Amino acid sequence: MTKITRVEPILIAVPYEHGGPKQMRPLGPWTHMETLLVRVDTDAGITGWGEAFGFAASPLTREAISRVVAPLCVGHEFADVPSFMTDLQRKLHAMGRHGPVSFALAGIDIALWDIAGKAQGVPIHRLLGGATRERIPTYASLLRYGKPDLVARYTREAIARGYTAIKLHERLVETVAPGREAAGPNIALMVDTNCAWPADEAVAMARKLKAYDLAWLEEPVDPVDDYDAMARIRRDTGVTIAAGENIGHAGEARYAIGLGAFDIFQPSVTKIGGIVAMRNAIGIAQQHGVRVMPHSPYFGPGLIATLHVIAAWLPEAMCERFYCELEATPLGDAIVARDGHMQVPQRPGLGVDVDEGVTARYRVA
Numbered sequence: 016m017t018k019i020t021r022v023e024p025i026l027i028a029v030p031y032e033h034g035g036p037k038q039m040r041p042l043g044p045w046t047h048m049e050t051l052l053v054r055v056d057t058d059a060g061i062t063g064w065g066e067a068f069g070f071a072a073s074p075l076t077r078e079a080i081s082r083v084v085a086p087l088c089v090g091h092e093f094a095d096v097p098s099f100m101t102d103l104q105r106k107l108h109a110m111g112r113h114g115p116v117s118f119a120l121a122g123i124d125i126a127l128w129d130i131a132g133k134a135q136g137v138p139i140h141r142l143l144g145g146a147t148r149e150r151i152p153t154y155a156s157l158l159r160y161g162k163p164d165l166v167a168r169y170t171r172e173a174i175a176r177g178y179t180a181i182k183l184h185e186r187l188v189e190t191v192a193p194g195r196e197a198a199g200p201n202i203a204l205m206v207d208t209n210c211a212w213p214a215d216e217a218v219a220m221a222r223k224l225k226a227y228d229l230a231w232l233e234e235p236v237d238p239v240d241d242y243d244a245m246a247r248i249r250r251d252t253g254v255t256i257a258a259g260e261n262i263g264h265a266g267e268a269r270y271a272i273g274l275g276a277f278d279i280f281q282p283s284v285t286k287i288g289g290i291v292a293m294r295n296a297i298g299i300a301q302q303h304g305v306r307v308m309p310h311s312p313y314f315g316p317g318l319i320a321t322l323h324v325i326a327a328w329l330p331e332a333m334c335e336r337f338y339c340e341l342e343a344t345p346l347g348d349a350i351v352a353r354d355g356h357m358q359v360p361q362r363p364g365l366g367v368d369v370d371e372g373v374t375a376r377y378r379v380a
């Protein structure tokens with residue numbers, strides 16, 4: 016048994032190069048890449064690091080960690096991560112099925128897996144059953160540029176750096192077309208609209224985008240949980256639909272998959288509640304023959320946890336890597352993709368060192 020002695024959320028905000036006009040978010044322009052780290056200390060002297068979904072949600076997620084989840088962890092012992100996390104999920108089910116509390120649980124879960132791996136001297140993927148690959152094919156997840164010339168430029172640049180799969184975050188035929196033109200016919204091209212259109216318009220847009228031979232069209236429908244509309248697009252247009260990053264627990268995944276909403280399910284380890292919750296959700300998708308391609312456009316332990324999950328459980332999946340340069344990273348080379356691949360860490364736990372000089376320099380809360 017290991018006792019948790021301290022839980023500390025650490026929010027860092029790092030300037031980054033977007034490459035185009037900065038995107039707007041609900042509370043203003045997106046100028047920094049926020050990572051909400053969760054540091055967990057134990058009486059065994061082992062420290063684990065997790066990541067809770069942050070970005071614009073960071074202030075709320077941080078409160079959820081400090082005020083709701085940490086008090087249920089500190090002073091408590093855990094023998095294995097799944098039973099500890101299942102118990103936490105149960106205690107918080109009235110407020111933790113999606114949103115900041117489930118993001119906070121993800122931060123704890125990842126940190127506990129890091130601790131468990133370090134305690135046993137094995138990488139997390141070994142605790143999950145063993146890796147089938149040492150490097151994971153990774154796609155470049157381009158930011159939204161909204162301008163045809165920038166889409167073409169960064170598509171070409173990403174391919175020159177070795178990526179063979181590119182995802183655009185564009186919403187117009189005029190900005191998708193130059194991506195396909197720059198990529199040529201042999202590169203996998205995806206489009207993620209982040210819930211751009213009401214159902215009828217989404218069906219019409221899916222038809223128009225068919226000409227660009229997309230490996231998948233991601234989150235085309237507004238509102239985010241209109242699963243009937245996604246099923247209709249699949250049925251009426253034959254376009255491959257991917258979604259799921261905004262699903263907060265396995266039950267909703269079961270519901271959406273039951274409605275036939277996705278060809279590809281994209282659970283997000285820092286949102287859905289961590290690796291234990293991923294296992295449940297992935298199991299449901301696999302029972303229904305739905306492919307899984309995790310969501311991971313972040314730069315902390317969540318990205319590394321995703322590599323372990325893919326290595327152990329998803330032999331067909333690619334990893335998602337946000338395509339932008341950060342001024343600094345506390346995880347060093349571990350977040351770098353080379354020749355379109357990311358390395359699965361082989362050292363104990365997450366297998367990465369957190370540079371606390373970097374976290375101190377960029378800490379904002």
Ligand SMILES: [Mg+2]
Binds near residue numbers: 233234260
């Ligand atoms: Mg997405």
